[in-house]
Amino acid sequence: MSKSSSKLSLDKKHNITGWIFLTPAALLIFCMSFIPMIQAFLLSFKMGKGNALKPAEPIFANYSRMFADTVFTQSIKNTFFYLIIQVPIMLILALILASILNNRQLRFKGLFRTMIFLPCATSLVAYAIIFRTLFANDGIVNLVLVNLGILNSPYSFLTHATSAKVIIIIGLLWRWTGYNMVFYLSGLQNIEYSIYEAAKIDGASPVQTFFRITVPLLKPTILLTAIMSTNGTLQLFDESVNLTDGGPANASITMSHYIYNMSFKYVPTFGYAAAMSFLILILVAILAFIQMKVGDKRD
């Protein structure tokens, strides 16, 4: 779409219509997210346990406290480790799968799609049990690796720092790749299939088509999934709690998991928990801002 046509539609009436269209959603978000957020923000300047809260002294005490908190700094490191490794792999894999499955000549498309999507429909409870079973000392993964001669004796995956993190990443990839694929598949439908046919006639290789057509035209969707995955990873909770319980020795604990512990498992320290939550907000906001700057251009 061109700049001139969008300028044309920008008369006053349409401007107001636009505002009316987004009001219900915006109002709901204001009530359900911003009001509680403001309260949480105010809370982040309070100290104390449970209901016995008093103003923080000095005012940023909760914010400075987190940088001296070794468990929390460890959780930041872990979370960024997941973010940097897992998100790019997952999005690229999802993109490749989506473009393969978009091929009209492919047979059993529906079956493949459903199978690849299924992991994210599985309830967390089952997924956690299944993964722990697979990677147990006498689990299938060890069985295979030992029989293939790669390992001499079973390796205790969840009790070693690096392998525990890797398992969380594998878990995330397994669970969320199909989920992201859905967005790409639906995004691809808004691209005229004839473009692909034309490219084929012009003798473009699948790789060329992928980089020259699919990626640029899917840019809005890629941006969407990138922001969502960044947000999801920085708030990662389920995997840390259910797969490794943050262990061994906090080697895989995430920020949200620690915040949850501080709020519900330990003696509640809501002021501090709120302060840590706002650090997550700031981190996600910065990353999302960068992603928007790079990817959200109308041209």
Place this chain on the structure above:
Amino acid sequence: MTKGKKILMYGFLIIMSIISVFPLLWMVIAATNKSVDVTRGRLLPGGYLIENFKNLIAAQDVGGAMINSFKYSVILTVISLVICSLAGYGFEIYHDKAKDAVMSVILLAMMVPFVATMIPLFRMFSSAHLLNSTLGFILPTLSTPFLIMMFRQSARSFPHDIIEAARIDGLSEIRIFFQMFIPTMRSTYAAAMTITFMNAWNNYLWPKVIMTDAKSQTMPMVVANLTQGYVTDYGMLMLAVLICTLPTAIVFFCLQKSFAEGITGAVK
């Protein structure tokens, strides 16, 4: 496509599918076995499915929980899609600096971990007497930055010519949205519906806080109940999980054609 490439492509897809499905297959097999056999790592189907089912029905109100989950998820999905797509459309089609700024602010709303906003939200809901109600379940996730952004991003590929043509034909803005945008964006709606339904269905943290009465339990809560005992009956648990997974899988299977082979023919 050459034969080699074809084999490569199918090979890749088959490997991905096996990796995706294998754990689920394990779950299905476990649901047919006795708990002690599950812990012993039995990988063959057993004859214990009926027994597990009887135990499950006796232990938990699965029927009631399924009805609740369906009710909450369907209502949430329908209303949510209308509200969020309308907003996404509004943000994109009538975009200007102010609206882009509002969009950025809205995006902020999803960046605070839910654990931090849960308690203020709970206080709000309990003082408004919304505990144990459908409205209480759906309100916090009715409008999500994620869905709004999804529709905003996909509205970007909605041709402006159609809008112009419709305006010349005298269609009101709201009718353009309902009569032109929604039918054209079928694939986006189908994808959004799948995702929203799934998220609503699997939502756990919020329902478990506001549903304080046994009659309002949802399916994921039933599954969680089964993991809490001194002894876990793994066969029964896996059956419950299987039952809990099926609706989302079916919804996906029914809708996948619509979003993966969407007919964009209307757009010319």
Place this chain on the structure above:
Amino acid sequence: MKKKLLSLLMAGAMTATMFAGCGGSDGSDASADKADDAAADKADDAAADDAAADDSADKADAAADDSASAGGQKLTVWCWDPAFNIFSMNEAAKIYQKDHPDVEVEVIETPWEDVQTKLTTAATSGALDTLPDILLMQDNAFQKNVITFPDAFTDLTSSGIDFSQFAQGKTAYSVIDGKNYGVPFDNGAVVACYRTDILEQAGLTIDDFTDITWDQYIENGKKVLDATGKPLISMQAGECDLIMMMMQSAGSSLFNEDGTANITDNETLKVVMETYKELKESGVLIEVNSWDEYVSSLTTETVAGTINGCWIMASIKTSEDQSGKWGLTNMPSLVGVDGATNFSNNGGSSWAVTSNCQNTDLAYDFLKSTFAGSTELYDNIISCGALATYAPAGDSEAYAAPDEFFGGDAVSKKIVEFSTKVPSNITGVYYYEARDAVATAITNVINGGDIDAELKTAADTVNSQMQ
């Protein structure tokens, strides 16, 4: 819809003016008149229930002496585990209803973590009216919750319940400032279970494991390992159940009486850590990744035994084909520690009455006539493996019955006996913080860390979290 939205908006704006966490108690009455909005008929029900509860409370007051006979009375209970806690509560209700047919007990199945989340949420948002009358609480969390949310619980000291009938070490969990807040329920006395058929292959019997020290245990363990290749015990890595059991067996805690952390210069803890390390290095103990794997190590005969709270027997018994092959005795004692015993505790829970209970007389009477007064109840629930900490119950015939699964031993009686000998310890308010920090320390020690340095780090973590 719009109307509802508006009312919610108003409620939101109202709450926004109150700082989160100040415990705004005015919230609920101010919005009560909004409940007429038809959309939330459930809310109306809730309001009606409140009114009904108020009514019945009035009635109960009126009929002060004979409160239980007032009509249409109901107690709601939160607890988890249908095969165990819920089963027991329903049995208790049946017994109580024999004399009080009008009383209804509604059990709302709520997993322990959800009980904790809901309790915290309700107490911090000033919505105590969302709590049930009675809830089941993990013993380890009792001090934390009562001290953090004193408004949420009812003092049971003068409720007429005779707490002296319970094992003292057990009651101690729910006593805060000399006041009783909990009615002890399930027994967490530690038992050591062994596969006697596997021990036999190493020329050992269950007697070689009775009243022994950890040194003897490791020595025996090596024999079993040599003869059969099976370790004696499996433990979940990253959890410190065994550490805590060892600590309590010598009456030692991670906290001092005054609430300060007792980690760095805790000699018992050092001995415990060294013992654990030796167990691991000798191969007598194997660490597994998860609870599921721990259970499966028992059912698949990967290990020759285990040491845990007596509730673990229920999991062991799922392997019906192993009946008669198991033996049960007490746990090993620490070497070189004052006050070391062969008895400890792990897990267990107690009933608490919340401050939302409108009819406290009924709740007291119910608990007094069931969990704190009915040997019949304990005889009925022994079938699900629930063992009493209520001393009179241990004398009944049901407890003396031999258990074929454990080689015809009268294990129930044995366990009740164990539980009376468990040294009491101080869980402290910060139990979970300390437990996690020590779990981190032991993981690092196993991987070659220095015990003193790791304990110092653990103490620092706990002290920082106590801020």
